[in-house]
Amino acid sequence: MENAALSGGQMACSMLFGTAIITYLGLEISRLRVLMRDGVDPASRHVASKHSEPLAWTFPSLYAFFRDVAALGLVLLVAFMCEKYPLFPRGEKSWDGDMYWFLCLLLLVASVMTMRKGKCTDILNRDQTEEWKGWMQFMFLLYHYYKAEEVYNAIRIMITCYVWMTGFGNFSFFYIKQDFGVVRFLQMLWRLNFLVILLCLSQGNTYILYYICPLHTFYFLLVYATMRVLPKHNHGKWDVRFKLLGVGLLIYAAWDLFEGEVFKVLFSPFLSTAPVIGAKAGTLWEWYFRTSLDHWSTLLGMIFALNFPMATRWLTKLEEQSLGEQVRVKGLTGLCVAAPFLWWVWEIFPRPKLEYNLTNAYFGFIPLLAYIFFRNLTPGLRAWHSALLHDIGKVTLETYLMQHHVWLTSNAKTLLVLVPGFPKCNLVVVSVIFVFLSRQTFYITMSLRGMVLPDDRRRCVTGAVATLILLGALLGLGWVFTEVGAGFPAAVFVSAVAAMVLLALIHRHLNLNLWGQARHGPSGSGGLTGLRAPSSPESVISLGRVLCTLALTTCLLSLPLRHLSSGAQNGQNSGGSGLVMTPAEAGGKAQKLAVTGQPSSYAAMATTPCLALLNEMGAWSKGGNEWMWNREGEMKCGFRGFDQGALRALYSERETVIMGDSLGRKYYFSLLAGLGSPAPEANNTEAKVHQDLGWEGAKEEKMDISFLWRPYAKDVVEEIQLWEEAGRKPDLVVLSFGLWDTLHNTPAADFEATLETLNQVLKTMDEDAGGDGKVAVGASSKSTPGILRLWMMPTTIVDSKLLTADKQERMTEARVATVRRRTYESLVQGGGVQAVLDGRIVSRGQEERSLDGVHYDDPVYDALMQMGTNALVLWEKSGGGDEMKDKSKEVAIEGAGRARRAWRQRFLFEVDARPSEDIADWEPWISEPHGGHEGLHSIQWARRLQDGIAVNRTLASGVGIGGASPSISPQSLKSKEVDGSMSSPTHGAIILAVLLVMLFTMDSYFGASIVGRLLARSSLVITWEEAYEPLLSKLLRPPSHSGSAGQSCVKAAQQLGCDDSNTTRRGRSKHNT
Structure with missing residues (x-):
């Protein structure tokens, strides 16, 4: 350790x-x-x-x-x-429809067998809401485990229900108990954020990765602020309704008007466009995306809670009528609720994921309210609940957080394996451990809350301050220890x-x-x-x-x-000290290779010194999160990290081709991210990965960057031969291949022959380009370097983390080392490439961050991309390629001139956006409803606008970015162009109209119960005084009756599903947010 x-x-x-x-x-x-x-x-x-x-x-x-x-x-x-x-290599997620639906049916049977009759028959009573959360959480977890993309839209609705309950429960609490004190405030923040903060610290992750916690925290603060401002007006007949209408107008302005400009003004001071873990396009976009999906849900929950006494009284009074009257009124009201629900099922629900995301905020409340209505239709339905689902629903926050690392791993991207080779047995074992740890964490969190933040105000504030001081002191000490090593x-x-x-x-x-x-x-x-x-x-x-x-x-x-x-064993098998020796170590052994067949020194064979030192002048920081050039590399060769502006200037008016296997694709994604346009497929396990990708910058930049999927060495040869026939002459070519040749047992003789052919066709590219004959790095003879060609050497293979049996057998570090040696001998010594990007040096010490034994976290490829960019600058300075445009040269050199620039984990540079670019410089991407960032299969066709943040975008699924046409037709998008955001002024206006109906008719079901009563010609009318005055007379009773009023408040809170009674010794609280 x-x-x-x-x-x-x-x-x-x-x-x-x-x-x-x-x-x-x-x-x-x-x-x-x-x-x-x-x-x-x-x-x-x-x-x-x-x-x-x-x-x-x-x-x-x-x-x-x-x-x-x-x-x-x-x-x-x-x-x-x-x-x-992990004890064993992580497992890959895979869709197993039979197993998924089998477990769902098993849950249904178990739920029916554990049905219990409660004492309460109120709408949305505590037992019912816990049951509701329970079955949704079960579906949510299975969705992650089996990568069930088929049910994405249903899962999206379930998350909407969670956000809706945040508004409903917290509004009910503040309405009934009128407690806006610091104790309630701190206890709620503890409940929502205590565990997630510890996970962020212990796992080295960002807060936004566990997006449910910031989402619920934000909407809790929204409810708190709404009720805390002018609290005397919270119980007036119309005052509170106008207050909620004002909140609705603010939401409409922030999320639905001006293409997100108001949102940007509100949140950009606190959030960044710099990519981080959990937010590849920056926290500003990620927060916009997450909040946009459900930006109306909390307010709708608050309005339902406000109308709750009317709904309760309507149902109670109706059930006092004759059976025929009940059937007629409930039936017609049910038809009024079912009609929009059936329309939603037919028109909205089947839409493709990306298109559906644009509608969820505006129509997701329809199935939600339909579920509430029919689930509470009769006293029997309201009284019965499933004890099994009730127990699952109590620990939803803990199961959501712990699944990232105990049930799943790699931040929910892979499966935890404890019983290798037996996936069903493994599921049972890890599920038992996962559920046990989640329940214990819930009890511990609630128990500690009772001890550290008790109900006494002075003790609560003291506990909160002491906790912050202790945590701050430990973080400071930890930082010092990290800095000193x-x-x-x-x-x-x-x-x-x-x-x-x-x-x-x-x-x-x-x-x-x-x-x-x-x-x-x-x-x-x-x-x-x-x-x-x-x-x-x-x-x-x-x-x-x-x-x-x-x-x-x-x-x-x-x-x-x-x-x-295990890592030491891998090192022994691979030659111990690695691929590259220092010049002093190399001595006169320029042409000698290590026992493993790895090149002993680039510097000894170099005639362009700085290009030879490219792999030797950098190292990871002490914490392992930053790749930094050492002082010698900066002073002698000018090695540095390039920010977005410098990268754009340097790659403008150029054609860059990255060609090869998945390592090359990672390099391509890092380059696009550095340019300020992170590709949506970068972390998308659902996107088609074995395909070509392309991207072009703004028109004035004339930037052409592409990735060609050519995993075999022979594929690379064939592609370059096609270029020769077509006269194609890119400015920069980055090659990465060999892993598939290793995995699929390409015969050694065939591979070596292919390498010799490849070396010849690469040198022919120079002849066609008409270079000036300068000597390349490692070249045995002169070549004309008009086209810069780089070879990206495969990163270190971590044998213990390889996921599949064929990789564990045929893609070991020892076998890949042989490929490295043969490729080096042919292409570097043979002069086919001018420089090497040594993936093994960059990945050294990063083995624990390998996701599957082959691929690493983004910082590794970002470092390789920066190496390649430095090689391009050195190439330009040496006159190896065409002269850069004056403007590009000035910006690139000036922007790169800051000494000792370090780039941060996952993305290495801050976005240095110009005022006219800002959000338009990133290509927005649409992601999954969880922290794992899987399934980001979207296409956004971006063009930058000079006068705003809008980005024109047409959505498609399952294809890459580039010249191909979108696979989704204009008809399926209703011929609607989505303008740079997820906002829709028209749909937002429709929601405002729904809010007006619910607020001023006081009907919880968007007016359906009123329409049903009119159609039934029922004389059943509920007045505000009839529904609210009995409750308010208890809530607003003078202080002399505070004891009985407090008991009434508790009873009312229980009916509204927001009882917050004291935590028991093991943390069992009736209030589980």
Whole structure:
């Protein structure tokens, strides 16, 4: 573990939870000592307590606190090890329709068998809402596990329901309890963000990756602000309705008008266009995309909650009528609700994913309200619920977060494998572990909330401030350790020292007499002589906890040693020190190769010195997240990182071709991202990957960048021969091949013959281009370098992470090393290419970030792309290619002139957008409803507009970017052009009209119940006074009656599904947001 680079956040988590685990073990041993000596449990008050009491300086309280923190630390350690150091290679997601629907039917049967009748028959009672969340969460998780693209639209609706419930539940709480204090506010923020912040720190991820948490937090703040402003008007007949209408107008302006310009003004000060983990196009676009999908849902939930007394009274009064009256009114109202639902099913629901995304915010409420109406149609339907689904629904937040790393891995992109070769058995095993950890995390989170943020205002604020100070101090210390190169041992040392100090303070303050006489034992039996065998159940459990904690911690921390051992073995098989030696090491061995067949030195064979040093003058930062050029490379050769403006200037008026296998495609995506136009297919596991891709910049830039899928060496030869016949002369060619030749057992003799042919046709390109005869890097003879040709050497293969049996057998590091050697001998020594981009050097030390043993996280390819760009600049300076345009040359050199520029994880540069570009410089992409970023198969045909942020975009699915026509027809898009955003002023206006109907008719079902009553010619009329005055008379009762009013509030809150009663000892709260 000491060789694994930890970030500052990971160091902070190591110190925090390391201290907690050691302190807990000390307290548990102290408890066991007292139990064995006196037969009295010092933590008995905690064990017998039914609630999480505020943290206090007593043994039971401290024992409970450190036990919960230690348990949470072990859960996060399990998640970290599953993510970073899995026991077995990760599994690939694959669609299995039979298994998917079998599990859905199995859930249906189990749900019916666990039906229970509750006491409450109110609309959306607590049992019913938990059941609702439960079955949606089950479908949501299966969707991720089986990559069930077929049910995407249904999953999208389920997320809409979650956001709707945020508005409904929180509005109900504030309306009933009128509690806008800091306690409620902090407790809610804790519930939504405590676990996700710890996951961000421990996993090194960004907040936006777990997008559900920021989404619900934002909409909670929206509800809070709405009810907190002018709270005296929250209970007026019309005041609160006009307030909600004002909120609707603000939402309409921010998301539906001016093509997102208002949204940009509101959020751009807080969000960035720089790509990060979880937001390839930047957090600003990602946040716009996520919020746009459901920007009306929370407000619709608030309005439903406001109209809830009317809906309840209408249903209650109707069910007092005759059966015939009930059937007639409910039937006609049901038809009025079902009619728009059937229209939605016929017209909206079947649309392709990308087109459907543009409609969800405006029509997603239709199936939602239809479900509520028919689910609550009769008292029997309202009373019964499934206990199984109810239990699943209580831990939806924890299951959403933990699935990224325990059920799935690679941030939900791959499957966790614990039973290799048996996928169904593996599903059962990992599911049991996943559910257990999720439930325990829920209980721990709620229990800690009760201790750290109790209902007492002073203690709550003190706990919040102390938590922030502690976390800030640990992050600062972790950052210092990272900067000075102190690794995991430093965190262990700090944890041990801190735990010893804490235990000493606890024992001294509480005056624990651990080694004195037994209080109830024989006279004179002190020290160890007073101990008894741990025969009582409490003693056995306590001893078991100590042993299990030690064993689990030891086993988990041993996993990195296994991986490091595996990596060392790979290094031995591959030649140990790597591909490139320093010039001093190379000595006079220019033509010698290592035992593994890898080139011993580029520098020894170079006649263009800086190009030869391209792979030797950079290294990863201490934290492993930044690739940086060293000072010698900057001073002697001018190596640097290029920002967006410099890249655009440098690649303008050029044709760049990246040709080869998936490594070349990764290089292509990194280049587009650096240019400010991240490709939507970059992280799209559903897009067709074995195909050509193309992209052109703005017209004035005349930029042509393409990727050609040519995975075999012979494919590359055939393509270049076609260029020769057609007279095609690109300015820059980047080659990457060999992996498929290795995987599919291309005969060695055939491969070597193909390489010789390739070397000749590459040199022929120079002859056709009419170069000036300068000597290339590694060339044995002079060649005319009019076209810069680069070979990207395959990255390190991590054998232990290869996913499939054929790769584990035939695509090992040892076999790929042979391909590297043969290619180097033919193309580099033979003069076919002018420089090498050494993927093995760049991927060295990054093995734990390999997703599948072959491919790595984006920073690796971003670093290779920057190397290639530096090679292009050096090539230009040496006069190797055509003269650059004056403007391009000035901008490129000036923009690249900042010394020691580091680029950040996943994307290496900040977007330096000009005012007229901004959002238009990124090509918006539409992603999945989860943090894994799968299924981004969209086409956006982008053109930059000089006077705004709009980007014209036509949506298609399953194809790449470039000259091909979109596969989706104008007719399927209703001949509508989507202008640079997901906004629709027309659809937004329709929603505003629906809001007006719901607000001022006071009907929860967009006026359907009123229409149904009119059609039935029923005399059933509900007035506002009839529905609200009994409730408001209790809520607004004078303070002298506060006791009974408080009980009435609790009852009303329970009916509205927002009871927030105190957390029990194990964190079981009736309110689970």
